[in-house]
Amino acid sequence: MRILFSFPHALGAPGIGWTAWQQVTGLAARGHEVHVVTASLARPLPDGVTVTTSLARGRARIPHRAIGRDRAFAWHDRVAARQIASTSPDLVHVWPLAPGATARLARDRGIPVVREAPNTHTAHAYRVVAREVDRLGLTGRVPSAHSENAAHLRMEEAEWAAASAIFAPSDAVAETFLAAGFAPDRVVRHQYGYAPTSRRVSARTPRRRGLRAVFAGYGEPRKGLHHALDAWLSSSAHTDGTFTVVGRMMPAYADLLSTPLAHDSVQLAGFTNDIAGALGAADVLVLPTLEEGSALVTYEAQGVGCVPLVSTAAGALIDDGVQGLLHTPGDVAALTAQFDRLATDRDALSRMSAAALDHAPDLTWAAAAERLEAAYLEVAQPGRAASLPRPVRAHSATGEVVTDADAA
Structure with a gap:
């Protein structure tokens, strides 16, 4: 397929930039012709992938804030829309945020448009995060990408309206779009992935010793670290085990959690580039998140044999009681x-x-690239998609097991 891939941020940067970069790289490896429009390029792409940058000239990158974030997104959208005529794509894949010009032009020309949903429906995310921040008494003290922003929500609504399909990386994400009134045939499942390392991995032994738990992620109310610490200190595990917190912390949130974070069984490791090492040194990954897309750390944990103890909102691809254990958020x-x-x-x-x-x-x-290809074909050529792999078994946000066929 010939794919126009629009990403209005730095492709290859940490976070969603890494996820989008892996998608492009995986599609290229599977032989697809990929034309990328990105704000800037943080890491090289394979030969054969063409790149247009909307906010960079040579090595000079123009920060979004230099011209205003919303203006930067709108400019990127116009640049991407112009590429439709020159690339004649079979399918357009857009990431948030942009006002929807690219999606509308593709739709008007009869080209399928898929809109990535790296998190739950934005209105749902705003509600969940605001409710928890208010419950903790932190309103106005913990700025977040998931704080309510009416302008950004309007941008997303414009893209959703123009898209042929919303691409959901987990059942938790898909269910929030269905709950918002999207037709089931417009919400298509795919999945994310992880990059195996050369590190030797093995299953944890049954030898008796203290439980080693790790929380890996940004310390903010949305990720539920406060619930993890409450559970840890209420359990017998803390008497001879360790709970390691890996990642940066919001200052006000860290202040709120100062007492449990100071417990003798809790260790603050700070930020690390070696997530695989942190997970490999632990028995269990703890992620009681309240709202998420499909946390990559849950993939990485399984890759090194670290057992996920995660909420059903984490978007983890596990069977409860098999590869890990699930709980309802909160x-x-x-x-x-x-x-x-x-x-x-x-x-x-x-x-x-x-x-x-x-x-x-x-x-x-x-x-993940193989399943992304199947998702593309489900939208563009439904008959061909039937014989291609479906997303692996996953749990819904309610904890109900969803089969391979249902997950799509």
């Missing part, structure tokens, strides 16, 4: 019980760790 009692269980039942921990490693090949970026 259910501290359930997470406490999971800590207690795995602190005492090392055989169960070892089995889940081995199952996570067995599952890992289905979670690589190469596997």
Whole structure:
């Protein structure tokens, strides 16, 4: 297929930039002709991928804030729209944020348009985050990308309206769009992935020792670290185990959590570029997130045999009780019980760790590219998509198991 890929941020930068870069690289590896329009390029792309930058000239990058973020997004959108005539794509793939000109022009020319949804429906995300921030008494003190922004929501609504399909990387994301009134045939599942390293990995042993837990992510209310710490200190696991916090922290949020963070069993590791190392040194990954797209750390954890203990909102691709354990967002009692269980039942921990490693090949970026291709064909050529791989088994936001066929 000939694909026009619009990404109005720095492609290859940490976060969604890394995810989008992996998508482009994976599509190119599968033989697709990819034309990228991006604000700037943070890392090289494979030969054969053409690149147009909307906010860079040579090595000089123009920050979005230099001309105003909304103006920068609108400018990028116009640049991408102009590429439709010169590339004649079979399909257009757009990422947030842009006012929708590219999507509308493609639609008007009969070209399928898919809109990436790296997080839940934005209005849903705003509600969930605002509710928790208010509950914690932090309103106005913890700025976040998920703080309410009416202008950005209007941009997203314009793209959603023009898109042929919304691409959801998890059931948790898909369900929020369905709840917002999107037709089921417009919400298409795919998945993200992880990059295996050369590090030797093995399943955790059943040998009795203190449970080693790790939280890896930005310390903000949305990620639920406060629930993780409450559960940890309420469980028996903290008596001889360790809970390591990896990642930067919002200052006001860190102040709120100063007492549990100072507990003898809790270690603050700060930011690291070696997430695989941090996960490899732990028995369990703890991510009681309240709102998420499909957290890449849950893929990386399984790749090194670290057992995910995550909320159903984390977008993790696991079967409850097989590769890890799930809980409803905010259910501290359930997470406490999971800590207690795995602190005492090392055989169960070892089995889940081995199952996570067995599952890992289905979670690589190469596997994600194969499923992204299937999702494209589901939109552009439905008949061809039937024989291609579907997203792996996943759990819905309600905790209900969704089969391979249902997940699509």
